[in-house]
Amino acid sequence: MAVGLLVTCLNDVLYPETGKAVVTLLRRLGVEVTFPAGQTCCGQPMVNTGYLDEAVPLVRRHVEAFAGCEAIVVPSGSCAGSVRHQHRIVARRSGDPGLVRAVEESPPVYELSEYLVDVLGVVDVGAYFPHRVTYHPTCHSLRMLGVGDRPLALLRAVRGLTLCELPAAQECCGFGGTFAVKNPDTSVAMGADKARHVRESGAEVLVAGDNSCLTHIGGLLSRQRAGVRVMHIAEVLAATETPAALADPAAEVAR
Amino acid sequence: MSARDEILGRIRAALRDVPATETPADIAVDRPAPAAASPADVDTFVERVADYRARVVRCTPDELAAHIAAECTGRVLVPADLPTELWPAGAVPDHALPVTELDDVDAVLTTAALGIAETGTIVLDHDPGQGRRAATLVPDRHVCIVRADQVVPDVPSAIAKLDPTRPQTWISGPSATSDIELDRVEGVHGPRNLVVLLLG
Amino acid sequence: MSRTFLGTPAFPEAARSALANTQLRRNLAHATSTIRAKRAAVVGEVAEWERLRRAGAALKDRTLRHLDTYLQQLEESLTRAGATVHWARDAAEANRIVVDVARRHGTDEVVKVKSMVTAEIGLNDALAAAGITAWETDLAELIVQLGDDLPSHILVPAIHRNRSEVREIFLREMGRYGRPAPADLSDVPAELAAAARAHLREKFLRSRVAVSGANFAVAETGTLAVVESEGNGRMCLTLPEVLISVVGIEKLVPTWADLEVFLQLLPRSSTGERMNPYTSLWTGVTPGDGPQEVHVVLLDNGRTQVLADEVGRQALRCIRCSACLNVCPVYERTGGHSYGSVYPGPIGAILTPMLRGVGADAQVDSLPYASSLCGACFEVCPVRIDIPEVLVHLRAEVVDSHRGHPSAQNAAMAAAAWTLGDARRTSVAERVACAVGKLLRRTRRRAPGGRATLGALPGPAARWADARDVPIPAPESFRAWWARTDGGRTEQQ
Ligand code: SF4
Numbered sequence: 001m002a003v004g005l006l007v008t009c010l011n012d013v014l015y016p017e018t019g020k021a022v023v024t025l026l027r028r029l030g031v032e033v034t035f036p037a038g039q040t041c042c043g044q045p046m047v048n049t050g051y052l053d054e055a056v057p058l059v060r061r062h063v064e065a066f067a068g069c070e071a072i073v074v075p076s077g078s079c080a081g082s083v084r085h086q087h088r089i090v091a092r093r094s095g096d097p098g099l100v101r102a103v104e105e106s107p108p109v110y111e112l113s114e115y116l117v118d119v120l121g122v123v124d125v126g127a128y129f130p131h132r133v134t135y136h137p138t139c140h141s142l143r144m145l146g147v148g149d150r151p152l153a154l155l156r157a158v159r160g161l162t163l164c165e166l167p168a169a170q171e172c173c174g175f176g177g178t179f180a181v182k183n184p185d186t187s188v189a190m191g192a193d194k195a196r197h198v199r200e201s202g203a204e205v206l207v208a209g210d211n212s213c214l215t216h217i218g219g220l221l222s223r224q225r226a227g228v229r230v231m232h233i234a235e236v237l238a239a240t241e242t243p244a245a246l247a248d249p250a251a252e253v254a255r
Numbered sequence: 256m257s258a259r260d261e262i263l264g265r266i267r268a269a270l271r272d273v274p275a276t277e278t279p280a281d282i283a284v285d286r287p288a289p290a291a292a293s294p295a296d297v298d299t300f301v302e303r304v305a306d307y308r309a310r311v312v313r314c315t316p317d318e319l320a321a322h323i324a325a326e327c328t329g330r331v332l333v334p335a336d337l338p339t340e341l342w343p344a345g346a347v348p349d350h351a352l353p354v355t356e357l358d359d360v361d362a363v364l365t366t367a368a369l370g371i372a373e374t375g376t377i378v379l380d381h382d383p384g385q386g387r388r389a390a391t392l393v394p395d396r397h398v399c400i401v402r403a404d405q406v407v408p409d410v411p412s413a414i415a416k417l418d419p420t421r422p423q424t425w426i427s428g429p430s431a432t433s434d435i436e437l438d439r440v441e442g443v444h445g446p447r448n449l450v451v452l453l454l455g
Numbered sequence: 456m457s458r459t460f461l462g463t464p465a466f467p468e469a470a471r472s473a474l475a476n477t478q479l480r481r482n483l484a485h486a487t488s489t490i491r492a493k494r495a496a497v498v499g500e501v502a503e504w505e506r507l508r509r510a511g512a513a514l515k516d517r518t519l520r521h522l523d524t525y526l527q528q529l530e531e532s533l534t535r536a537g538a539t540v541h542w543a544r545d546a547a548e549a550n551r552i553v554v555d556v557a558r559r560h561g562t563d564e565v566v567k568v569k570s571m572v573t574a575e576i577g578l579n580d581a582l583a584a585a586g587i588t589a590w591e592t593d594l595a596e597l598i599v600q601l602g603d604d605l606p607s608h609i610l611v612p613a614i615h616r617n618r619s620e621v622r623e624i625f626l627r628e629m630g631r632y633g634r635p636a637p638a639d640l641s642d643v644p645a646e647l648a649a650a651a652r653a654h655l656r657e658k659f660l661r662s663r664v665a666v667s668g669a670n671f672a673v674a675e676t677g678t679l680a681v682v683e684s685e686g687n688g689r690m691c692l693t694l695p696e697v698l699i700s701v702v703g704i705e706k707l708v709p710t711w712a713d714l715e716v717f718l719q720l721l722p723r724s725s726t727g728e729r730m731n732p733y734t735s736l737w738t739g740v741t742p743g744d745g746p747q748e749v750h751v752v753l754l755d756n757g758r759t760q761v762l763a764d765e766v767g768r769q770a771l772r773c774i775r776c777s778a779c780l781n782v783c784p785v786y787e788r789t790g791g792h793s794y795g796s797v798y799p800g801p802i803g804a805i806l807t808p809m810l811r812g813v814g815a816d817a818q819v820d821s822l823p824y825a826s827s828l829c830g831a832c833f834e835v836c837p838v839r840i841d842i843p844e845v846l847v848h849l850r851a852e853v854v855d856s857h858r859g860h861p862s863a864q865n866a867a868m869a870a871a872a873w874t875l876g877d878a879r880r881t882s883v884a885e886r887v888a889c890a891v892g893k894l895l896r897r898t899r900r901r902a903p904g905g906r907a908t909l910g911a912l913p914g915p916a917a918r919w920a921d922a923r924d925v926p927i928p929a930p931e932s933f934r935a936w937w938a939r940t941d942g943g944r945t946e947q948q
Contacts (some may be wrong), residue, residue: 007933009875011883014926016933022872023943035937048828050850051868057876067876086847093851143830152772172784176827181918183825185471188922189788190827219923224910230906258542259530262704266523279709282517286510286716287503298782303729325823351743354660354694363685374722374730376658387744388693388735392686410730414715419676422538422741425734430686434595434611435618435644437489443594443648444655445733447685449512451473 003115004069004107006062008079008211009041011232015211021238022075022112027128028238029120033073036063041107044082047090047176058095059087063102068086071119072109075234076098078109078177085144111141112234113150113209115186116132123153128238130160134203136194136217138210151209151233160237164203168193172211175216188220208231275400289411296372298402299355300369300406301453303375307428307451307454309440319400319454328449329361334386337365357393363446365391368423369416370451373409375428377401377451380421388424399425403455458605459577463795464715465821470789479790482617487781493727494778496836510716512839515772518674518707519762525674525707526753532677536739538749543701553666553699557587560697562664568688569593569682570668572703572754574797575810578666589666590632592687594651601628607791607799609777610725615790617643629654634690657688665691665746669702670774671717672693672751675710678738679751680729682721694734698746703754704725705771711759717774717898720837724776764847767809772838773802779832779842783824794822797869801832813849814856823849863915881892885932892928906937 004027007019019035026033043058062083066072083106091103116122135155141147155163174180174190181187194217198206206221208214210222211232218230256264304311314322314378319341327343335348342348347360356403366384367377375422391397417423430445441447463469473479498504518525530540542547557565565582567573568590579600580587591600598613599606602624606612613621623640629636631651636650667688667829671680679700681688706763714736715753722731740749762768778798780786787897795818796807804822811819824847834840872882894923896907908924911917919925931939940946 009881012933013888013928014908016929016931016936020936033942035934035942037934037938038878039883040878043875046845046872047870048850049864050823050847050852050854052851052854054872056874061876061878070867114713139829139831142536143834170829170831171829172506173783176829179824182683183467183470184918184921185467185474185784186825187827189501189890191475192922196721199687215926216923219919219925220904222924223910223922229749247785252577253503258544258548260567261544262542262753263523263526264761265755265759266526266762269759270520270522272765277520279517279521279524282520283511283514284510284517285464285506287506289715296836306729306733325517356655358660371730376730381741381744388689389745392689392693397786410711411715414718415714419673419678419711419736420738422738422744423734423736424689425730427728427730429730429732429733430684432594432644432648432685433490434593435616435621435647436616437486437611438618438644440645442645442647443652443685443687444592444690452519 002034002069003071003073004036004070004115005033006039006042006065006066006074006079006083006109007015007035008074008076009015010211014215018075018211018232018234021234022073022242025125025234025238028071028137029122029125031120031165036255042079042082042106043090044079044086045052047082047086052093054092055090058104061084063099063106066107068108071107071113071115071255074109075112075209076137076211076233077232078110078146080109080213081140081144082176083109083189093110094146111145111147113147113154114145116154117150118200124156124157125237126235127158127239128160128241129158129236131205132162132164132199132203133205133207133236134166134201135164135169135172136198136206136208136213137169137214137251138208141209142170152234154237155207161236164201167197171218173213175213177212180216195224195226197224204228207236209233223234261336261417264330271397286292287417288409288413290373292408292412295395296360296406296408297453300370300372300375303372304428304451305309305348306375307425309428309451311451311453312455315455319452322452323398327362332358332360332363332390332394334365334390336383338384349386354389354393357389360394362398363391364398365395365400367399367401369404369413370406377426378413378417379424379426380417381424382421388422392445395446396448396450397420398450398452400452400454403453459542460795460797462931463792465797465817466825467630467821469654469795471826473789473793478617479615479786482615482788483787486611486614487787488729488779494724494781496828497723497727497729500729501719507716508837511720511769511837512772514643514713515715515838517767518709519771521674522707522762523702524759525709526704528674529672529677529707533728533739533751536677538677538739538751540748542754543635543752543754543756546576548577549576549701549752550757553586553701554585556697556699557582557664558585560664561887562587562591564588564658564660564668564690565664566590566592566695567665568667568683569596570701572668574606576701576703576754576756589664592655592659592691594648594685597651597655598624601625601632605792606797609775609798609800609834610782615712615792618644620648621647625650628695633657638914641705659694662695664697664699665695667691667700667831669700669706671708671714672702672706673711674707678711678736678740680714682736684726684732686733687942688820689733689735690738691716693745697748697750697835699750699752701752701754704758711816719869721774721776724778724835724837729794736930743807760812761806761809764809767805767845769840770805772840772843773806774838776793776837778835778837781833782835784831785827794825801826801842802840805842805849808849811850820853836850842896882934885934888928889930889932889935894931895927896930908926
């Protein structure tokens, strides 16, 4: 059995490099990764907007696609939270006992940093990234999943990386899914404060575990010509002195 | 249908999902136990009362009269049932004085039911010596005698000792407000000065 | 007639004007960050905080699931203690009861302790209509009342005002209603508080009827509790001859001993103190001490409707500490008025739609969406109300109440669900997006570090693109890459 990568719909089409980085990283650590082709979207955008019926086929799709995996790894705190907490709500709403059962029996889902630290038991993933970095703990990873300082521990172990403190780090960036378009003014006001804190941190790269939030903060930073780029934590952890090798795990020595 | 019956009916309808066999005890409540009393409680009490910018004076029984005299100057309201040996020089006994007269004294002197160390709170249950509620409210200065053996460690210990049928006033420092810019100001409608004489 | 929240526009519009008010933004940011820090410090002192929170939640659940039993018990113990118990189905009925009692005593004024529930039922207006003036005695309520303003916070209703605004209001208005503010009044908070003390004292000393709410009502003993700071509460609860307390039916706790949990949770969560300066506890009438005529009005006004919602029911655990407001990043920026309700902030965003009914109007329906679901409210709530869970639940109710009506959002969600309900359809859509992405990449600039973005966009996309650059789809999706390279195994290095 292998771990199934839930790449997320956003990463699939906008940030495939993040997905590739997860593959590189996990293989380097000796993990066999599969990409169940039946996957689409975890349904969170619908659920958080109030469209529970519309999320039912997506949840069904998800449990079918990942059945048989030993675990699910996802480079997103928010999608991990959705699968862990919202899928049973959607299943119950569907009124289909089969779906309720399938959701209960679905493999455990881990946000990337949880999988690395808790399941693999590694903090030093052998990465090299010689840049000034600041880390934004996204709300769903911090408060819904409780990943704590796992991502920071992982970043601290990266060779060459200088970690800069982010003021008011735990405050929401204002993305919030449909919130960003339903309440654009408030969303941007929150994001503007986050972007200011990022600039104050003195970092050249803003790292987070959710590309959704990074799209929002990064969109503000790039509009401001702030000179700070955004990267998913997987891409930082996948980086080494030599360019990424995506070889077969069988031919690869762990770490 | 009376409002009472209609509201109770609405409640029962709203709680249809609660099994008829469920009793309140079926909902487990796990709460922290009261802390065990410790000799350090009195120190904590003194420190925490002072944190509210109240004045705390520790004294022995022998020194008490002198401290009362020092803290209670001018016309001092005393509950009529306060032991007379505690009355300061200008004592005005409260024989159901009208409130306008309560507003005219300089201070009030009382005892207390207990003190809570963790929160720096004194509790009056308005038993003899503690006066009716208005007596410790209208005067601008409240001098309160608390014995060291009345200090309990925390809120649960206090609740366990107190009698709910008595009216109670829990006092933690002088009256205060943070309503303007969350800036704390001591002294609004209640006594602007609180002095605790801690005995023993 | 004082101002009401009637006519507040839906949250996004109301927020837009609030966001433009720089004075408001400054006042709020300063106030909420001050109180957040205080709360964090005193909560950090309590080793068993989490256990205490769980106990608070469990006690409230116990009460709510057996509310009929506890209410009858409360009625009995209050009556035994000499109080008169009234029941009110709604605001109008509660107001009528209070007005009748006040009238019977021939008074033309009452003093009031700050209470959310009397604001909810609009009691002051009802009293005014009966020719009775209600004097608000809490400093912040006084500021709101004198300024003909609306409350914007549960604990500190005038949190949107700073010291110089308060000074102006006092100088301008106090003289119209009683003792004027001293002409040389400065904007030092201690002086402003002293002016309020002097202004209100005559009202305390002469009023014969007082109106209060209650933070807690103990079913077992009939004890009511009011938790406060200034002593205005003690004045109202002690000096008048008649006391009328309006108590929402969710304010019950089963036993005297249960108070120990809430008297620890509330002050630390609310004002960020180990204990608030004054807590008054009274059980009916005490001969020779305090009001000799005590009325308690038990109020429903939509609460049974909230109780009927199995997910939303937890909102009735709320002890109105306001911690959720103080940590809310949306509240901090938009302020309380944007919520168009007596209950603002996260708790207001769930309570108001449930009390008034989802689908009541566009303003109510906008409230469950007034959150980024960041979860900070749940993290601080002393009774563990999972506000994000209830928000999402209410969003579903909003959507369900508009099903069948054609809307752009309904159509977009249906289309998305159709596409994403199947991997092949998804992959076709992705191929289109990636082809567009390829084209765009030729012409558009790259954000620093390589993520390609677009600038401003017209039409509905402007809601995103007005302030934020827009990401451009990758030339090849992850799915397509995996298929093409066998998961990278055959990719040229
Ligand atoms: S919801 Fe919780 S945090 Fe908010 S006011 Fe109520 S009790 Fe306090």
